[in-house]
Amino acid sequence: MIVSNVSLSGCAGFNSALCAGPAEGHQGGGSHRTTLTPTGNLVVAVCLGFIGTFGLLNNLLVLVLFCRYKMLRSPINLLLINISISDLLVCVLGTPFSFAASTQGRWLIGEVGCVWYGFANSLFGIVSLISLAVLSYERYSTMMTPTEADSSNYCKALLGITLSWVYSLIWTMPPLFGWSSYGPEGPGTTCSVDWKAKTANNISYIICLFVFCLILPFLVIVFCYGKLLCAIRQVSGINASMSRKREQRVLFMVVVMVICYLLCWLPYGIMALLATFGPPGLVTPEASIIPSVLAKTSTVINPVIYVFMNKQFYRCFQALLRCDTPLRGSSLKSSSKVPTKAMRGVAVTGPRRTNDFLFMVASLGQPAATMPQLGASFEATNDVTKAPSSDANQPVVVSLVAHFDG
Known part of the structure; x- marks a missing residue:
């Protein structure tokens, strides 16, 4: 896709003028001199070295925390782990080769290596993007489910992970069989889909790739998190100041997600x-080369946004540093819920604890019975001790719990 994490223009193929530089003794004729200046190659190499190192460390740390602490092994966190694995594979199987090519000023692993590099990085990049969309849809769909999600049921998460890999294979394998192709791109130190060929075969593939592997995931993410924001605003009447603070927190999280997605992939x-x-x-x-480097930064940014801003992972990270047991200050539920059917005279059962991304929490209209326990920071503005009225004109009750944490 537009996600192969490599540059976008340049060589139309291995026989193009751009890539026709001296092979300098490398077998297969696959070593091609870059078009960048030595200073340009150095700057790119430094950026790739930084991205590869921190992307590797961040995603490895996520996997270590997931394996070390049982409290993190929930279905939604499994989706986060899938994102980390795909980003980690980019850092291991992609970035080192483009980094080495930049330091030497030429592509080093030949024609077959170039095709493999383009395919592998496209595959892992699309897996990451589709996983982000699946994650947002899981949060939205479980929020709208009338019943509490089963935190021990991994089938839905595993289905989403399988979907992300199969979907990515569907869109990255065609260039191996003649629908477009993989080859050297940009300054000649990376490989990806052939963006420059003007044939109908190639253009049709590029359009499909752009629509189904960049625009579609983005629309799913915006729609799902937009619905979550609307749900939170619906409960703002319970406690104006608290609700406003939580709404701003969700809005900040969503804006950061969308901006980073666009910053990495839109260029x-x-x-x-x-x-x-x-x-x-x-x-x-x-x-x-600039959008190429920006695309690769997603491997560093994704763990920070989707994992280390997550209170569960952050508490486990603190515990790992202290060689201690993580504090259990947040809910370990894997999903969110919003009963979608009107309920009258039904008690809201079960305590609800909050954390930075567990947003609410409330009842619309007169409370039916008791409010969920939200912790010391929450002060109810209504009398929650009154029994439900039998008056048919009383407003219906809708409870909301929107869990951003995972």
Whole structure:
């Protein structure tokens, strides 16, 4: 996809003029001189070294925490682990080769290695993007489920993980069989889909890739988290100041997710379309390397946004540093819920504890029985000790728990 984590324009193939530099003795004729200056190669190598190192450390730490602490082994956290695994594979099987090529000023592992690199990085990149969309949909769908999600049921999470890998394979295998192709791109130190060929075969693939592997996941993420925000606003009448604070917190989380998604992938997608549909030479190799590096930063950013901003993982991380037992200050539920059918005279059962991303929490209209226990920081503004009225004109009760934590 637009997610192969490599640059977007440049060589149309191994026989193009851009890549026709001296092989300098490497077998297979697959070593091609980069078009960047030595200083440009150095800057790219430093950026890739930083991204590869911190991406590797961040995602490894996520896996260590997941394996070390049982409290993290919930279905929704399994989706987070899938994102970390795909990002980790990019850091292990992709970034080192482009880093080495930048330090040497040429592609080093030949023609077959270039095709493998383009395929592997496209596969892992799309898996990461689709997993983000599946994660947002899981939170939305379980929030709208009338019953409490079973935190021991991993079938739904495993289905989502399988879907992300199968979907990615569906869109990354066609270039291996003739629908477009993989080859060197940009300054000649990375490989990806051939964005520059003007054939109907290639253009049709690029359009499908852009729509189904970049735009579609983005729309799913915006829709699902937008619905969560709307649900939170519906309960703002319980305690105006507390609800406003929680609403702002959710809004901040959603805005960060969307901005980082767009920052990492939108420049890549735009450059790909310009290289595909624009006139020759519109996208220079030097310009195309910038969105390539931005796309790779997702391997560093994803663990921070989706994991280390998660209170469960953060408490376990603190415990790991102290060689201690993590504090159990947050709910370990894997999902969210919102009863979608009107309920009257039904008690809200079971305590509910909150954390930074467990948003609410309330009843619309007159409380039916008792409010859920929310912890010391919550002060109810209504009298929650009154029994439900039998008056048919009393407002219906809708309870809401929107769990962003996982």
